[in-house]
Amino acid sequence: xxxxxxxxxxxxxxxxxxxxxxxxxxxxxxxxxxxxxxxxxxxxxxxxxxxxxxxxxxxxxxxxxxxxxxxxxxxxxxxxxxxxx
Numbered sequence: 001x002x003x004x005x006x007x008x009x010x011x012x013x014x015x016x017x018x019x020x021x022x023x024x025x026x027x028x029x030x031x032x033x034x035x036x037x038x039x040x041x042x043x044x045x046x047x048x049x050x051x052x053x054x055x056x057x058x059x060x061x062x063x064x065x066x067x068x069x070x071x072x073x074x075x076x077x078x079x080x081x082x083x084x085x
Contacts, residue, residue: 001025001068003077006032007058010040010048012083018045021079022055025071029057035076043085 006022006029022036029052036050063071070077 001063001071002060003063003067003071004028004032004060005058005079006036006055008036008050008055010036010045010050010054012045012048016083018048018084019082020084021058021081023063023067023071023077023079024075027057027060029055032057032076036078039076039078 003023003025004027006024008020008022010018012018022032024032024035033050033052033055036055037046040046040048040050067077
């Protein structure tokens with residue numbers, strides 16, 4: 001499966017910067033932002049600002065099995081990097 005990676009930097013409620021990738025099966029920037037907002041809700045950061053300024057397309061690549069499975073189940077996968085719970 002080809003995936004599309006959106007590099008994202010969002011300010012958390014406590015001021016720290018959270019860096020994560022929103023990974024989708026479709027190259028659709030609006031959906032990537034929507035998925036990122038859904039995930040932010042699940043970690044208690046639903047009021048964080050997430051627009052095209054915070055979430056930008058990075059690249060496309062083939063997906064490893066765990067990422068493919070998450071996308072098939074949820075529509076997206078979040079790769080946590082810095083500052084994420």
